[in-house]
Amino acid sequence: MTADDFWTGSRSAAFGGTTTVVPFAAQHRGMSITEVVADAMERAATEMTVDYGMHLIVTDWEDPAPGEFAAVAATGLAAVKIYLTYDRLKVPGSRAIELMQAARAAGVPVMVHAEDDAIVGWGRDERVAAGRLGADSHAYSHSRGAEWSGVAQAIALAEAAGASLYLAHISTPQAVDLVLAARRRGVDVVAETCPHYLLLDESAYDSPIETAAPFMCSPPLRGPAERAGLMAQLAAGDIAVVSSDHSPYTMDQKLPGGPATAFTESANGLPGVELRLPLLYTAAVADGPLSMGDFVRLVATNPAKICGLYPRKGSLQVGSDADLVIWDETAWTVRGADMHDNVGYTPYEGMELQGKAAIVVAGGELIVDEAGRAIRPGRGEFVARH
Ligand SMILES: [Zn+2]
Numbered sequence: 001m002t003a004d005d006f007w008t009g010s011r012s013a014a015f016g017g018t019t020t021v022v023p024f025a026a027q028h029r030g031m032s033i034t035e036v037v038a039d040a041m042e043r044a045a046t047e048m049t050v051d052y053g054m055h056l057i058v059t060d061w062e063d064p065a066p067g068e069f070a071a072v073a074a075t076g077l078a079a080v081k082i083y084l085t086y087d088r089l090k091v092p093g094s095r096a097i098e099l100m101q102a103a104r105a106a107g108v109p110v111m112v113h114a115e116d117d118a119i120v121g122w123g124r125d126e127r128v129a130a131g132r133l134g135a136d137s138h139a140y141s142h143s144r145g146a147e148w149s150g151v152a153q154a155i156a157l158a159e160a161a162g163a164s165l166y167l168a169h170i171s172t173p174q175a176v177d178l179v180l181a182a183r184r185r186g187v188d189v190v191a192e193t194c195p196h197y198l199l200l201d202e203s204a205y206d207s208p209i210e211t212a213a214p215f216m217c218s219p220p221l222r223g224p225a226e227r228a229g230l231m232a233q234l235a236a237g238d239i240a241v242v243s244s245d246h247s248p249y250t251m252d253q254k255l256p257g258g259p260a261t262a263f264t265e266s267a268n269g270l271p272g273v274e275l276r277l278p279l280l281y282t283a284a285v286a287d288g289p290l291s292m293g294d295f296v297r298l299v300a301t302n303p304a305k306i307c308g309l310y311p312r313k314g315s316l317q318v319g320s321d322a323d324l325v326i327w328d329e330t331a332w333t334v335r336g337a338d339m340h341d342n343v344g345y346t347p348y349e350g351m352e353l354q355g356k357a358a359i360v361v362a363g364g365e366l367i368v369d370e371a372g373r374a375i376r377p378g379r380g381e382f383v384a385r386h
Contacts, residue, residue, distance in 0.1 A: 001267075003248040003342045006047035007377045009273065012341035014050050014367055014375050016274035017357025018244075019323035020304070020313050020383065022053040022078045029060040029088070034068045037075060041382065048380030050362055051321070053078035053307050055111065059088065061095040066102060073106035076384025078307035079166055081111040084150050085120045089113075093157065100161030108385065109164040109306065112157075114150035114175075115142060115219060124264060133262035135205040135212030139220040141263075144172050147219050151175040155182045155189060165189040166306060169245045171197045171219040173229025176238055190240035190306065193230055195279035196221060196270055198242075200347060209261050213254040214347045217247065218268045234298065235289040241306065242280050242298045244272035248343045271343040275334065277325075279348065281355040286329075308385030326359035 004012065006023065013021045025040030027033050037056055044052055055078050058065060073080070080103050082096055083089040091099060103110045123141030127133070151167060155178060158165035170176060170191045179191045202222055204215035215221060233239050247269025255261045272279075277299060284290040290298075304314025311320050331354045336346040360368035363381075367374045 001253070002269075003250045003253065003344070004246070004271075005342075006044045006052075007049065008340070008342040009246060009248070010047070010049045010052070010380060011375055012246075012271075012274040012339065014360060014362070015340045015357070017277045017325040017327075017360055017368075018050070018273060018299075019325070019360065019362045020051045020053070020309065021048075021273065022055055022303075022307055024055045024057050024081065026057040027059050027065070031060070032068065033058065033065050033072050037072050037077070041075075044380075044382065045378065047377050049367070049375045049377060050380045051313070051323075051383050052380055053309055053383055053385065055079045055081055057081045057083075057089075058091060058099060059083070061091050061099045066098065069099075069102045070106055073103070073108045076308075076382070076386070077108055078309070078385050079109045079111045081113065081168065083113040084153060085113070085115045085117040085146075090117055093153075096157050097161045100158055100163035104161060104163045109166045110158060111166040111168050112150075112154040113169070113218075114154040114167055115146045116149035116153065119143060119146040119149055128262075128264065133264070135207070135209050135216055135263055135266075138216055138263040138266070138268070139202055139205045142218050142220050144174070144222070144226075147172055147175050148178065151178050155179070155187060158189060159187050163188070167191045169194050169197075169219060169243075170230075170239070171222050172226050173233055176230070176233045180238055191238070192241040192243050193234070193239050194243055194245045195272060195276055195283065196245075196347065197230060198227055198283045199279055199351075201227075208259065209263065209266065210255055210259050213251065213261070213266050214345050215270070216254065216263070216266050216268050217245070217270045231284065231288055234284055235294070237294075239298070240302045242276070243303065244276040245269070246271060246273035246341075248341055250342075250344050270347055271339070271341050271345075274339055274341060275346070275348055275353070278353045278356045281327075282353045286354040309383050312383060322361060322364040324359075324361040325357045327355060328358035329355050332356060
């Protein structure tokens with residue numbers, strides 16, 4: 001139901017200077033994970049314009065998924081993702097441990113959407129009962145505490161299973177502190193954050209929902225203290241990856257009831273893959289403490305290593321793919337109309353950024369330059385985890 005398919009999403013990535021993407025094949029309850037992955041791989045083969053890995057979202061760890069998992073993972077999945085919240089997505093605790101054990105046996109990391117279901121559900125129900133249906137209630141229910149509790153749970157589950165844990169889209173420095181404490185006692189866990197948590201502010205939710213909806217994501221945007229804390233952790237090397245969490249929905253999907261849409265009905269997620277590099281560069285390098293080397297490590301080297309794509313990806317050396325970006329440090333202004341996704345808006349409209357990909361080479365082929373574009377569906381290849 002996302003606004004982008006693999007063609008428009010990978011096209012947007014390519015124009016932004018991202019030469020490998022790792023999207024999700026999502027299981028809905030009752031579906032065979034073998035069929036889910038086969039279907040996504042078939043669509044990816046004809047649509048992707050850049051190389052790609054594949055994650056699998058598991059929402060139903062009942063038969064036959066456990067029996068199918070080893071063979072599915074052996075096709076080269078980068079990671080398997082589970083949710084701790086959302087009624088239609090969450091995998092309950094004991095099942096999550098079993099899944100993590102299977103992932104450990106298959107040599108695949110487990111990515112977790114770590115928000116505490118009880119805290120999120122309580123906050124949602126309280127606000128709905130009070131008739132407070134605005135965007136601020138989304139942030140109220142998906143609270144900072146919901147993330148801290150979810151991260152603590154995910155770490156405990158992974159520790160019990162001996163699994164390798166990847167915490168997706170972390171929005172608070174306190175959650176990263178939990179990761180660091182777990183690492184000190186030997187847990188195999190890393191944290192990811194996203195540009196929107198470094199640049200956008202939760203005050204966006206104080207507006208009517210038709211103005212606030214473009215900023216609604218899970219976890220939600222936070223405040224200046226969180227942004228400063230995350231930036232310090234990026235500089236210290238405490239956060240492994242900055243990813244897009246590209247989660248594209250049109251305004252029609254975000255506002256199915258127009259101005260009367262309740263926060264519970266709005267699709268959560270932001271487009272982000274095309275602006276991932278310029279946003280991070282602006283916030284963390286041009287205006288922040290990171291070096292160009294730190295930047296490359298966060299957006300390319302570490303994700304390639306974690307997804308099992310290194311050194312074919314994430315490295316410049318003989319034998320690696322010639323995926324190259326020539327970076328132009330000039331300042332420029334974001335216009336949604338210039339984006340190459342299928343979303344129709346950008347939450348960064350009018351923002352002045354510094355730096356963008358001027359020339360993009362993928363597999364030795366010039367795919368984006370000032371004059372011409374050789375982007376086409378189906379040119380990307382699957383890269384299996386190894
Ligand atoms: Zn998530």
